[in-house]
Amino acid sequence: MASLYSIGLSGLQSSTARITTTGQNTANVDTEGYSRQTTSTVSQSGGGVLIQNTDRIVNQYINQQVWSDTSSYSFYESYHSMMTSFDAVIGEDSVSISTYLDNAFSALQTANADPTDTAARSNAYSNFKQLASQYNDLANYISDQRTLANEELESSVDAINNLTSQIANLNKQIYKLETTTSSSANELRDQQEQLVKELSEYLDIKVNYDDSELMTVNLASGQPLVLQSTNNELRLTSNTNNPDGELGIELDFGKYELNIPTDELGGSIGGLVEFRNEFITTAERMLGQQALVFADVMNQQNQLGLDANGDYGINLFSTAEIEVSANAKNSNEDSGVEVRVTAGASSEITTDTYEIEMMSSTTFKLVTYDLDGNVTSESETIDTATATPTSDGYYEVDGFGVEISFDSLPSYALGDRYQFAPTKNAAESIKMTARSGDYLALSAPIAVSSASTNLSDVAISISSITNTDSSTSAFTTSGGLYSAAPQSLYFTASDAVEIRDGSGTVLATLTGITDYSNLLEQAGLAEDAGYDISLDGTPVAGDSFSITFNSDGESDNYNGLKLANLQTENTVEGSKSFTSAFSSLVTEVGSLTATLSTNMDASETIMNKSIAARDQVSAVSLDEEAVNLLRYQQSYTASAQVLSAAQSTFATLISALG
Template identity: 75%
Template sequence: MMSSFDSIVGEDSVAVSDYIDNAFSALQTSISDPTDSAARSNAFSNLEQLAAQYNDLAEFISDQKSLANDELSSNVDSINSLTEQIANLNQQIFKAESTAGSSANELRDQQEQLVKELSEYLDVKVSYDDNDLMTVNLASGQPLVLQSSNNELSLTTDSSNPDGEVGIELDFGSYEISIPTDELGGSVGGLIAFRNEFIPSAERMLGQQALVLADTMNEQNKLGLDADGELGINLFSLDSISVSADEGNSDKDSMVDVRLTSGSSSEVTTDTYEVVMLSDTSFKLVTYDLQGNISDESEIIDTSTATPNSDGFYEVDGFGVEVSFDSTASYSRGDSYEFVPTKTAASSIEVSARTGDDFALASPIAVEGSSSNLSDVSISIASITNTDSSSSAFTDSGGLYNAAPQTLYFTASDEVEIQDADGNVLATLSNITDYSNLLEQAGLAEDAGYDISLDGAPTAGDSFSISYNSEGESDNYNGLLLANLQTEATVGGTQSYTEAFSSLVTEVGSLTATLSTNMDSSEIIMNNSIAARDEVSAVSLDEEAVNLLRYQQSYTASAQVLSAAQSTFATLISALG
């Protein structure tokens, strides 16, 4: 199963880093001439290919999860068959040795071979009862074989876990017990570690990168004008976040909705998130790492006093998500709802823009000084932060509301009146010493969604205008900001898109190195034990043989996980290029 990791990416042409470079290189070409429709089309095509590569890698990871499940199921079947055979041999040995002078050495040899096979799957401990019949226990102490009976293992799936973690149960007939997976050893222990730890980690890290790419490019594109002079739209889309209600919730039909906070993807982690109800109206958000340890928790939010946004969602500051509640549902203290924001992002990301014309490369505003100005001071755009018609100066139809800041008239070199389209004074600044971000200084920038700066002190009587950029076909102000996203620290607030991939590779490489060291040590011990075992002539499983079985299972466990890690590492290296 693990060998398929090596074959998913066979050529440099499919490297993720190449797709990122190609997408931004094509974008740079279109930025150099925003009127070139062919360049825009090429940039659009490269963006689609980048999204498709995320999908392909996510599908590959999902396939490995399925293959691990299948192999685990097969291993459990083999274990049950082996323990049944060992138990049957106990019965045959007892009958054979009940006859005076009879020997069951051949049967014991068969039993020894079966235990050796079993030790490849699990860490087992072998002992003998008063009748000299073999007892086989798991490393954690639970019996697999007692005299002529065996207890079967079964593979379980935790449906309440967002990653569908698998586990092992031991069936005692009238009841089952769960076996600690970190004590299983052998190929089963290695596969479960691979399935429950590495696969979810890789899936979430890849998803985090796709999520941040989509969110940051969407938000920046919406701050510009496209080829038709219209405000930008989202370039990418992602599936909605799936939420699971805890089975112990008071109202089985109650549910919460969760979504990403637009523009806050840098706050989203790869953790599992849990909405925990503290009362019928208050909640907090708790995050857990893959080991189940609490990594962070939010302030308490009381929906009876907090103000939601316009569509009823409550933003959880610092976590990058928003939560809404069903007004018809009943919530009680202790109810909880779990989700992983990054889980499906890589598999679901797709380009939602229609054509290359949807790249919003131009600034939505144009600024200029009056031709009658006495000074040579220049005006420039300081920032564009919001183009939403419900919360900024921009209208849906393309333009600025009349009440928006549109003229700066200097009554003195250090005093300015900021006026709307009708000449009404919105604010006055006096004793100006810093000519940057003048709208922010006047308290108008947040509502306007834009700000401007001057490169010096004007002369009294100078004026500067701000208008909708209706003739900005050749403008590339916002395109340059889109291109800058390639190298900005957006993933987790610390890494660029490509650096985040490198972190994923580093994590796999670290695991590989650790397992390689463990495997080498196990191999040395195993080989020494084999040599010692060869000097023992008895056919029964004496102390040396039992030790050998333990070393063999340790070596096999390391080899299983190492094989998976090395294959994954090779795949990710290829995917990075």
């Protein structure tokens, strides 16, 4: 009888335990992260059933896949979210640089129609000033996006450290519960895995379990975030000398810190870092390149004309000085360099990072790197002992568009390095320095004419103005031409000409002429003069032509048309106009946004499939639990009947003995 009682009682206990487990599953059907539980039993020697553990039904491989796919989706979602708002602004016509360029150059053309019209000049000036201001506004917007990404990254790092602290604390609780009692810490493990899922939204992580079945969490690159009851905190790092430079991540191990590869972070924080470090930097430099080139070519062309007051043109725009960062390992931290754009060579400037590398105390070379750190170009070694500097001590690096000045050359040593990005701050700093429309140099500095006694009807025209600097051209400081400059042409035959200076002295003679364009260049005089002329036909002997300073050229628009033509010239890197360069930025933004949208949708589909696979294994099915509940209820009733039968049999036996 004792055996029958034992069998019935163990059956009741087993059914009760399973009903309890079923009730727990049913109660948590909507609990996020809950893993379905099952209570296992075995038949025991001597009869009856023995209750074993109540375990979660989980597949760690599928769980890891869910976390990995969640990280992938979060990466694209966070990156796409930042890009979508950026695309909405940069692609808007009302803020487009192209719109402002069209307005400014259209107003310039109106001024060219009548260079004496003060109102037209003022309108052109106002539109160019607005253009510069729009460069500033867009650059500030890009900077604001970097700040926003910084703030979100700081918030994310705090959240990550909080999650890893909770996971480590749960490891401690799980270990204590499972080593001091016979209970399984199922609910604690569910909480821990839910925290890991939240963590995977921020980072790409890998989860393992040690010999005590305690969770270990590592970054995808292998560095440990959680080891048993200890978590290692993440921190953001940046260059204090360049707060807008690349942002890094380091892992704090207490006694030391370890830099984490930012391209392997994954999750939303990886998307934010890539948006901030790569896209924002690219956009900032592309816009800066346009502003830098625009300021340079407009300034150079304006200097080749005469303004409304008959004075030589001045610089219309300015940009901030190029910031140079010295390498922390340089031999002399006090030694510095200065860099500027070579006037008229801005088309050579790229969006790369430039690095000056000292080959000795007096020699250096310039190397450029793309944003991935790959070398894109390298200059010849320049020896300052033999190279000729500019009048103010700068050394030009041919083909790179920059000039470099050193503090004190003996203080430099082999291996010293200095980095700069010429285009970085140009858009945010460009401004119109000219004070009014009168400073638009629309007139040519020379006037040309045909003698009234000429027998032919050949006309003379200006073919080019290349230099108005009084120290290197035919133009005087006060406004005029030096007496020794080419000022007249006299044809002794239809194919022979004498080029004379202001006093009538013959400077050069050309014979056998077949091409009447750029005659001063053919005579070898154009470079020193700073100008050249052409004829539109074949003159006859006795024809003469004069070249004078354009002191009465208020109505002339020769240089104004040259300024206007800059809108469509391929000045940015020698291959794009201002408008097409900005369109390239808009296209890159739109293309990247579209690509991220596609990747986000695809990764979301994959993530949802992984979650569905996890739910198929671990989620609660009410239908299945209803069937189990009915089965365990029947088992309970049967076990109760066994006990009742045992009691009745025992009572009958007692009565028989009595």
